[in-house]
Amino acid sequence: MDASPASESRSEMERMVPYDPDQIEPKWQERWEAEGRYRAGGPEDPRPKFYALDMFSYPSGDLHMGHAEAFAIGDVLARYRWMQGYNVLHPIGWDSFGLPAENAAIKRGIHPREWTYANIEQQAASFRQYGMSFDWTRRLHTSDPEYYRWTQWLFLKLFEMGLAYRKNAPTNWCPTDATVLANEQVINGLCERCDTPVVRKDLTQWFFKITDYAERLLDDMAPLEGAWPERVLTMQRNWIGRSEGSEVTFEIAETGEAMTVFTTRPDTLWGVTFFVLAPEHPQVLALASIGGVQDEVQTILDRLQATPLTNREQAESREGVRLGVHAVNPVNGEKVPVFVAPYVLMEYGTGAVMGVPGHDQRDFEFARAQGLEVRVVIEPEGSEGVDPATMTEAFPHQGVMVRSGPFDGVESPASIQAVIEWLEAEGKGRRAISYRLRDWLISRQRYWGAPIPIIHCPEHGEVAVPEEDLPVKLPHNVDFSPQGASPLATVEEFVQASCPMCGADARRETDTMDTFVDSSWYFLRYLSPDDGTRAFDPVEVERWMPVDQYTGGVEHAILHLLYSRFVTKALYDAGMLSFTEPFLRLQNQGQVIMQGAAMSKSRGNLVEFAEERAKYGADVVRVTMLFASPPEDDVDWATVSAEGTRSWLGRVWRAVHQAAETSGELSEDLRRFTHRTISRVTEDFDRFKYNTAIARLMELTTEIRHALDAGGPAREAAEKLVLMLAPLAPFLAEELWREALGNEESVHVQSWPEFDEGLAAQQRVNLIVQVDGKVRDRIEVSPDIAEDDAVALATASENVQRHLEGREIVRVIARPPKLVNFVTR
């Protein structure tokens, strides 16, 4: 290779200022801000709208590389849509209520508010340094009274609709910290903070009736198919856990009271040999007294009471207490013994099950442990009978009904339907659907959250705080160290209230709301963040919603996304929204891990965004993240090369500067390559495949380099390169666009480059010639080569001739211009 290109670029380099992010990034950040560059257009804006939403940040500290990944992906899309001519709304806010603020405050002796807002400021500064195209005028924090006022309004709305209610429920309780813990805060049965074994405690709690929406939450997933990641939809489906079956009513022989069970297999009713109640079932103690076994039952209850909800070992045992009463099987009048056993859960179905040991593994194990009869009433088709005495496990599959009275010989699955219809006709049961989904427990005995706007009146019970009295403000000076009750209960002036209905002395609710309530509607608040008269402006909501693209981590696959969907449907039912699904498309980005492990402070492998940014610059961090893998895959920061990215952006820097000095028509080759690149990069952007888009841009950079080294013009190609680089490396692109290429206007208001189909098409392609499927030659041909010509060329190939020697061609597969395959014998 000739040495002169190298020396040429060397002299260029000596004249040229080197690529230095520190010199360009702060400058543009300030100017964009001053120009209001990313403010969404108002109602008069004629462009089509695009609502690009990123899952907002929890202010637990400064940004780390996980944020860098997630927000880079969201930002590239927003910038790309701007360039495509959309009016883009790309807001940012903070999910700023929550337990970590309290924990940090307790640990450091500062107020949660101080800690929270200091972190927010730090994150906001980092976002700016990162080049995020946020509309800062819409910024919100869920812990601001101006925001949580409307979270309280939402609560009242649901309360009014009968969707918010209070009931007694078991919770996780840490005896040392004297507080309730979320399930996530119980690690292996221990309190995450003090390692004390967690126990169960029944408390009266507020719930949202999300179970009323189970069916719709399921049905409305249909249009999300293909637009949301499949696994998120699957997780939501599993979480809702719909089971079809029937309810069947048994009768307690000794008392005559009805006892209903839910079963998905009513075709096994003739195999019932016992009946089991959950220990917490409300009838248990009364029934136990009949058989005189209250003490045994109480022992189980006490032990359960001391067992954390998350500890399942307890329930895996097959212990149980015979209550001494009997249940009458409605299908055959048989009396079977009633037990109480911890393997039956109060939370699912009716808290009572019919015991069918022949066809349910848990029932089978229980029967063996308790010495109960196992009866086979379903047999595999064509089997000559199963002996219960020698069974080692239940037969839970479908089959033919036997020993089932009128249903003998009926096969499943039709048998299930037949039995249900028969039960309904006989008045012994009915078709039923059971869900795994429970109501959403939203009360927290915590300080740093939105107070629940309810007043407890001795006369009128739970009374809504009148809307005009909102917000119910969080008092500032509160001892928020864990006491057992909500810290707000210790603030007498907060608690004291008068009943809005009768004016009598009353007490304010002291629980605060789960932070998932805050985040279940924030995407609506962005649309009119300063409206002091209502939660959201319906006109703006009509204009912007639903969200066109939602970007965030899979960790919210269930909770946040399910809650937001629920709240949207509830507001639709309230007549306040015209749509029932908030997010049209969902994009999950992968996690950023470090040396094969999830990043965490405790593991000591947390990579701070600020450090990487200081080392490489924002553009390099962005591009490195995006180039490492497709957005949905995990990225191990230890295995990616920011150095490689920096060196590429340096090449871009030099090539564009040098190309800017050239003028005139591009060479045919470079022009075609440029158009081809635009075509492919556009396609990659549309598929969110930023990694391959960057690879294409790297190739274009190399082509420009070659053209320059050959002394040819490259300016036009460099311009296109910079335009396509703009969403990915916004600072560098802006600097090159305005300074090196000398444009007046920002690169970020330019249109995405167009390409000419004809030019983008390849003018020479490789014709693959195969003999029996093995590649024997590659011939460069025109893309519009005729089949005959292709076969002729292929036949003429020397190497192909060698392989055809002595063989008979039985078939020729020709797919011009790509392939000719000779099939021989």
Place this chain on the structure above:
RNA sequence: GCGAGAGUGGCGGAACGGUAGACGCGCCGGCCUUAGGAGCCGGUGCCCGCAAGGGCGUGGGGGUUCGACUCCCCCCUCUCGCACCA
């Protein structure tokens, strides 16, 4: 156990059923340099061969096809969710 997804060079990763490994990291060689951890040019799946060329290669085994990383069946491994859901 159930459900979902994934297994491709030393590494991150590319490949409408049609050139496997684009692009990058790393490594090797060259150029330029007083020097270079800068830049530029080239090479780089494994094996045989000076080369031309050939053989083998996408977790394993079958199948469909002229042709399979890609589609179908069975198996193995890994990751992630859920997990006594009656």
